[in-house]
Amino acid sequence: MVLKLHGLSVSTNTARVVACLHEKDVEFELVLVDLFACGNKEPSFLAKNPFGQIPVLEDGGITLFESRAISSYVAEKFKESGTDLIRHESLEEAALVKVWTEVESQQYHPAICPIIYEFFGKPVQGLEPDQAVIDANLVKLEKVLDVYETKLSSTKYLAGDFYSLADLHHFPYTFYFMKTPWGSLINDRPHVKAWWEDITSRPALNKVAEGMTFGENQ
Secondary structure, rough: OEEEEEOOOOOHHHHHHHHHHHHHHOEEEEEEOOOOOHHHOOOOOOOOOOOOOOOEEEOOOOEOOHHHHHHHHHHHOOOOOOOOOOOOOOOOHHHHHHHHHHHHHHHHHHHHHHHHHHHHHHHOOOOOOOOOHHHHHHHHHHHHHHHHHHHHHOOOOOOOOOOHHHHHOOOOHHHHHHOOOOOHHHHHHHHHHHHHHHHOOOOHHHHHHOOOOOOOOO
């Protein structure tokens, strides 16, 4: 049975899961959810995710939401296919992948998410971006990226010298961030820049990027 992923190609969280599916060479159907028509608030969708957020994955009898949980499920279920994103044959390496996926969700995401929302999300809603919020979170993001620069000076990727879910999880928000005026935060750190250029050269992520057209007219 083909997996069904409910979401939108332009959505960061949907893109996170789509990237994982492509890395694992897993066939899936993308079921579009029209957020502008409040399709995510329809009873049929809320039955899948009571929080009314995308994406949602349906795999036979199981329905999952939360993009990081979905990508972890996909990486585990299809661990013998495509790229090994969880290093399932090494307890130590698998643990490091988990550490850096947590760093993404607990350190990186809280800093970068408000910037993307202010710069891309608010204008779509007819609202003015709050530069003070952007500036405050740029400071937070700089501090996180300083840690990354140090880490990536000793390993090619975040969890080690192997590409993993830890790197993949960073892709969607960083992709949009590089379309803002503050991409220098990545480019001015040589090891972070090299890491970013490496992961964005991957065929799976190039496929995802084709659908990430949000804000192209800004």
